[in-house]
Amino acid sequence: MRHITVAAVAAITALTGGVGLAACGSTASSSAGSGTSASASASTASCTNSSIQSELYAKGVLTVATDKPVYPPWFENNTPTNGQGYESAVAYAIAAQLGFAKSKVTWAYEPFDNSYAPGPKKFDFDINEISYSATRAQVVTFSNSYYPVQQALVALKTSPIVTKHTPAELKTYVYGDQVGTTSLAFINSQIQPTQTPKVFESLNDVKQALQDKQIAALVTDTPTAQYISSAEISGSVMVAQFPSTGEHYGLLFAKGNPLVTCVNKALATLTSNGTLAKLQAKYLQIYTSVPTIKP
Amino acid sequence: MADGLPDLSARRSRLLGTGERRGLAVSSASTVIVLAALVLLFLLAPGSRAVRHTFFNPADMWRAFVGDPAKGYYSVGEAIWLNIRMFVVAEILILILALVVAVVRQSTGPALLPLRVVSTVYVDVCRGVPLILLIFAIGFGAPALSLRFISSQSAAVYGVAALVISYSAYVSEVYRAGINSVHRSQVAAARSLGLTEGAAMRHVILPQAVRTIIPPLLNDFISLQKDTALVGVLGSIEANKAAELFSDTTFNYSSYVVAAILFLLLTIPLARFTDHLIARDRARRLAGAGQ
Numbered sequence: 001m002r003h004i005t006v007a008a009v010a011a012i013t014a015l016t017g018g019v020g021l022a023a024c025g026s027t028a029s030s031s032a033g034s035g036t037s038a039s040a041s042a043s044t045a046s047c048t049n050s051s052i053q054s055e056l057y058a059k060g061v062l063t064v065a066t067d068k069p070v071y072p073p074w075f076e077n078n079t080p081t082n083g084q085g086y087e088s089a090v091a092y093a094i095a096a097q098l099g100f101a102k103s104k105v106t107w108a109y110e111p112f113d114n115s116y117a118p119g120p121k122k123f124d125f126d127i128n129e130i131s132y133s134a135t136r137a138q139v140v141t142f143s144n145s146y147y148p149v150q151q152a153l154v155a156l157k158t159s160p161i162v163t164k165h166t167p168a169e170l171k172t173y174v175y176g177d178q179v180g181t182t183s184l185a186f187i188n189s190q191i192q193p194t195q196t197p198k199v200f201e202s203l204n205d206v207k208q209a210l211q212d213k214q215i216a217a218l219v220t221d222t223p224t225a226q227y228i229s230s231a232e233i234s235g236s237v238m239v240a241q242f243p244s245t246g247e248h249y250g251l252l253f254a255k256g257n258p259l260v261t262c263v264n265k266a267l268a269t270l271t272s273n274g275t276l277a278k279l280q281a282k283y284l285q286i287y288t289s290v291p292t293i294k295p
Numbered sequence: 296m297a298d299g300l301p302d303l304s305a306r307r308s309r310l311l312g313t314g315e316r317r318g319l320a321v322s323s324a325s326t327v328i329v330l331a332a333l334v335l336l337f338l339l340a341p342g343s344r345a346v347r348h349t350f351f352n353p354a355d356m357w358r359a360f361v362g363d364p365a366k367g368y369y370s371v372g373e374a375i376w377l378n379i380r381m382f383v384v385a386e387i388l389i390l391i392l393a394l395v396v397a398v399v400r401q402s403t404g405p406a407l408l409p410l411r412v413v414s415t416v417y418v419d420v421c422r423g424v425p426l427i428l429l430i431f432a433i434g435f436g437a438p439a440l441s442l443r444f445i446s447s448q449s450a451a452v453y454g455v456a457a458l459v460i461s462y463s464a465y466v467s468e469v470y471r472a473g474i475n476s477v478h479r480s481q482v483a484a485a486r487s488l489g490l491t492e493g494a495a496m497r498h499v500i501l502p503q504a505v506r507t508i509i510p511p512l513l514n515d516f517i518s519l520q521k522d523t524a525l526v527g528v529l530g531s532i533e534a535n536k537a538a539e540l541f542s543d544t545t546f547n548y549s550s551y552v553v554a555a556i557l558f559l560l561l562t563i564p565l566a567r568f569t570d571h572l573i574a575r576d577r578a579r580r581l582a583g584a585g586q
Contacts, residue, residue, distance in 0.1 A: 113539070116546035118345035139349065139546040176530060180543030185367030196369075198450065198530030199540060205435070209530060212438035214450070 047262035049099030055259040057124050062100045064091045065110035065123035071203055072227050073283045074129060080107045086223070086283035087127045090146050093275055097266035112180055115252055116140050124259055126252040129221065131182050141255050144264050145248035146276065151186045152225035152241035152290070154233075155217040156210065162239055167294050176215035178203045182247060183219040190242065190295035191219075207233055223284040240293040352549045359541040359550030367544040374537035375557045378523040381451055381533070385458045385523075386516055392463040397470035398496060414467075421464035427525050430457040434529035451533075454526030462519050469511050473504035506576065513569040517562045524558075534558070 057063045066087070069078045076084035083092045083102065095105045108123045115126045116139050131149060132142045155161045161173050175197040177183035187197050198215055200206045206218045211233060220228070222241045229238040253260045270276045337343060362370025399407065399414045421429070434453040438446045477500050485495035527536030534554045541550035 113543065116542075117548070118349045119342055133544075135544070136546045179536070179539055182367065184540065185365065185544070188367065189365035196532060199532065199536060200530045201528050205528070205530070208435050208439075212435065212446075214438050214530070 142250035393466035
């Protein structure tokens with residue numbers, strides 16, 4: 001949800017894939033460059049539990065931050081500590097790679113709006129469906145991707161958008177999304193509706209607005225959309241998902257935090273040994289039957 | 296002293312006196328020193344560069360001001376118009392509703408007791424409930440009712456409704472204080488001339504009361520202008536929401552400074568106007584007392 005599409009990136013990525021990110025702006029190339037060098041040097045860096053102690057926010061424990069409330073399928077029961085839900089599971093999997101027992105992981109509450117404030121951070125990394133963008137990477141450091149993002153539409157079953165969603169028809173509806181998400185940029189740059197979308201403070205407010213018919217459809221990432229339509233709002237349906245624009249979620253670190261090197265190494269291991277794919281299958285229920293439509 | 300300008304110097308010494316002039320010099324110097332120390336402290340702080348980049352970056356402030364919807368944020372400069380429209384409409388409605396509530400609460404007729412009870416409960420409840428809760432309750436509650444007219448309004452309309460309900464409760468108390476400040480002899484005089492209670496209120500009490508309450512009234516309206524920012528929680532893009540969208544998109548808070556400056560541009564003229572009214576009223580009363 002918390003992800004951003006730079007319009008230029010959206011346009012370029014169709015042709016160049018993730019490389020488009022690096023080509024976007026002068027500062028972008030340096031930040032993307034540091035990301036690459038970090039993962040390159042990760043293979044040589046020592047990432048034992050004792051060697052990273054000096055890089056930790058609190059000695060001996062890994063401090064992971066997220067927002068309140070947290071939603072399925074990223075977390076279960078609004079409880080990050082239970083290891084359930086994709087992001088909770090990924091955080092504990094990374095912790096295990098870095099040699100932390102489950103009891104050595106503590107969770108901090110960090111509202112999204114505060115996570116990028118200047119000054120020292122109160123956590124090692126923040127995991128909260130935050131999308132990488134070159135602009136954002138000027139202020140904070142992102143890990144490599146732990147999930148590639150696609151946007152999707154949720155509507156009430158009775159809404160005309162369920163059957164009428166050609167690119168021209170999509171422009172005629174009122175959309176809603178949660179503040180600070182890439183969904184708004186997606187709506188405005190890809191769907192280009194004639195009416196201004198509504199932007200709400202929390203996902204719960206967006207869902208309420210959908211039920212109240214203040215909006216015709218809500219736009220969010222596919223796993224969240226799937227969860228809302230299947231478990232949360234009875235009478236709602238996930239209409240379709242949109243093609244990828246090259247977005248991905250990354251863990252948020254304080255700018256220049258050296259710990260990102262070892263976390264990227266852990267992510268690389270979790271990708272190559274199939275753990276991430278397994279967790280995605282378990283929690284994110286990516287059904288192949290989800291239709292993809294053009295914005 | 297000051298041979299070249301004897302007139303000016305003479306007038307100045309008449310205005311200030313020697314001691315006062317020294318006082319002026321000392322106060323200016325101390326003001327400059329304190330300000331310079333604060334600016335230095337800000338510039339020399341270890342995180343100064345980061346704070347200046349994050350909060351006061353001119354390029355980001357401009358981007359936030361003009362907006363770029365395709366990148367996920369709207370113009371803060373355009374969004375402030377929604378705030379302006381909301382508080383202008385709200386202020387007019389508040390002036391009317393608050394007056395009605397105040398007059399009802401001040402009424403003495405036994406037949407009006409139920410109305411007095413209702414307005415007293417209204418003032419107690421709506422002054423006590425945080426405005427943001429009222430905005431949520433109306434903004435999400437009214438559409439959920441699925442009524443034909445009430446449930447199909449825009450978020451700004453629900454926001455204005457909440458502002459009017461909350462602020463009318465405050466302002467009715469301001470009115471009431473004004474009404475109570477008019478001496479009882481005025482009522483007695485009006486009634487002895489044969490005016491009914493209503494006519495006395497309309498032609499004798501209220502004109503005097505309103506003059507007294509203009510400064511506290513404008514004070515409440517300055518507060519109202521800022522509170523229009525709370526309506527953003529309903530999904531409409533007002534200045535504060537536009538600023539939040541920019542900072543969430545770019546991880547830069549300069550947009551909030553832009554919104555703050557725009558709000559200041561709205562409230563400072565009103566604050567100065569209030570001061571002017573207070574000074575004029577005071578001058579008139581003092582003149583009246585002297586006659």
